[in-house]
Amino acid sequence: MTIVTRFAPSPTGFLHIGGARTALFNWLYARHNGGKFLLRIEDTDRERSTDAAIKAIFEGMKWLGLDWDDEPVFQFSRRERHADVARQLLAAGKAYYCYASKEELAEMRDQARAESRPPVYDGRWRDRAPSEAPAGVQPVVRFKSPNDGVTLVRDLVQGDVTFANEQLDDMILLRADGTPTYMLSVVVDDHDMNVTHIIRGDDHLTNAARQQQLIESIGWVVPEYAHIPLIHGPDGAKLSKRHGALGVEAYRDMGYLPEALRNYLLRLGWSHGDDEVISTEQAIDWFNIENIGKSAARFDFAKLENLNGIYIRNADDAYLAGLIKPIIERMTGTDLDPNHLKLIEKAMNGLKERAKSVNSLAESSLFLVAERPLVLDDKAKSLLNEEACAVLQRLADRLDSLAEWDKELVESAVRAAAEAEGLKLGKIAQPLRAALTGTTVSPGIFDVLDVLGRDQSIGRIRDAIPG
Numbered sequence: 001m002t003i004v005t006r007f008a009p010s011p012t013g014f015l016h017i018g019g020a021r022t023a024l025f026n027w028l029y030a031r032h033n034g035g036k037f038l039l040r041i042e043d044t045d046r047e048r049s050t051d052a053a054i055k056a057i058f059e060g061m062k063w064l065g066l067d068w069d070d071e072p073v074f075q076f077s078r079r080e081r082h083a084d085v086a087r088q089l090l091a092a093g094k095a096y097y098c099y100a101s102k103e104e105l106a107e108m109r110d111q112a113r114a115e116s117r118p119p120v121y122d123g124r125w126r127d128r129a130p131s132e133a134p135a136g137v138q139p140v141v142r143f144k145s146p147n148d149g150v151t152l153v154r155d156l157v158q159g160d161v162t163f164a165n166e167q168l169d170d171m172i173l174l175r176a177d178g179t180p181t182y183m184l185s186v187v188v189d190d191h192d193m194n195v196t197h198i199i200r201g202d203d204h205l206t207n208a209a210r211q212q213q214l215i216e217s218i219g220w221v222v223p224e225y226a227h228i229p230l231i232h233g234p235d236g237a238k239l240s241k242r243h244g245a246l247g248v249e250a251y252r253d254m255g256y257l258p259e260a261l262r263n264y265l266l267r268l269g270w271s272h273g274d275d276e277v278i279s280t281e282q283a284i285d286w287f288n289i290e291n292i293g294k295s296a297a298r299f300d301f302a303k304l305e306n307l308n309g310i311y312i313r314n315a316d317d318a319y320l321a322g323l324i325k326p327i328i329e330r331m332t333g334t335d336l337d338p339n340h341l342k343l344i345e346k347a348m349n350g351l352k353e354r355a356k357s358v359n360s361l362a363e364s365s366l367f368l369v370a371e372r373p374l375v376l377d378d379k380a381k382s383l384l385n386e387e388a389c390a391v392l393q394r395l396a397d398r399l400d401s402l403a404e405w406d407k408e409l410v411e412s413a414v415r416a417a418a419e420a421e422g423l424k425l426g427k428i429a430q431p432l433r434a435a436l437t438g439t440t441v442s443p444g445i446f447d448v449l450d451v452l453g454r455d456q457s458i459g460r461i462r463d464a465i466p467g
Helices: 017-032 051-064 075-091 102-114 182-192 202-218 248-253 258-266 280-286 301-314 317-332 338-351 358-369 378-383 386-400 407-421 425-437 445-463
Strands: 004-007 036-041 095-098 140-143 150-155 159-164 172-174 197-201 224-228
Touching: 004 017, 004 197, 017 036, 017 051, 017 197, 017 224, 017 248, 017 258, 017 280, 036 051, 051 248, 051 258, 075 095, 075 140, 075 172, 075 182, 075 202, 140 202, 150 202, 150 224, 159 202, 172 182, 182 202, 197 202, 202 224, 248 258, 258 280, 258 301, 317 338, 317 358, 338 358, 338 445, 378 425, 386 407, 386 425, 386 445, 407 425, 407 445, 425 445
Parallel strands: 004 036, 197 224
Antiparallel strands: 095 140, 140 172, 150 159
């Protein structure tokens, strides 16, 4: 049997972080088993579904590296197929027309609450003939669910979960205007797409019981269910925007690498021993449903930031330079030429050691492409007092006398200058850093001198000296 999973978002907004994790788990399970991972856009809510949201879902999936097999399925385009299944159930006596008015339904719910009963539909049209229908009322089509007994959902994460059938009322399959409901559409699409495993949030667990009843009534094979706990904030509360319930594009814009976010989402509710940094190849090789936890995972920005820093430090220098190029161009308002890009790539090994995000990496690279004379920040200015400038003047002369601009020779010259001035290295390195970068934070000072080269280094030092 070929394993087939699916991710089925509603295009009513961005691809939020919980949905991204669901997509990741489905993608990994399919790839681990050599199966298929399908994408279905559940766009039956025509008022709230938008093209912009569909585009955001596609872009978010692509940015995360979650490629899908076959063409995406758009649920609304299959509405006639869904309705046809409902009509088949009507013909088989497994569904019925319901003529209950909105007022009747509201009264029904109010009475149930007053009697401390679940506010479910009472089945009043279940066994009545259509000839009794009131004039001018467009009926809905309801499913004849079992009245007694239980429905047992065998879940690969939650275990066996039992639902009393009396609490699962006769759900609507077709609305009064003839359009299919979500519950019907999902069942039909999963069957027609040959979905074998449904991995989704545990907020759908009750839906699974209803859908299973419908599937069994039609005579189809029930897929394997795996309902994963939802993501909570660090405080244990439901994930909100303040916790990190943002769209995937927001994480991209905050400077997270897709591979880092993928790794972090994987560890939100799934584990492989004590492993924290897990490559995509390892994730595909190791992923299983058995290691999905039953407790809600807690989102932690600090852990994500730390993991992002690890991935940045281990990333290819050219790859990172390419990522920060458009960010630097936005920051500076100018296009980077190839020489600037080469300079950034050359400096990347030192730049990425302190970076926690792609954005901070771009910001720390600005000094490399800055025009002379540099604009110094306040901390840098404070280091360049009269005494420091005098020392830098003598250092510039010493550096200018070097026959070659070699990193080892440059380092020896700086250390010799510090010794000649009777200073510790840090006392000369800090004002030197200020002059070279315009800031007080940078890669190692010898790396900076090496990357900038003779002309830029000496020129920037002399620029910083008044007069």
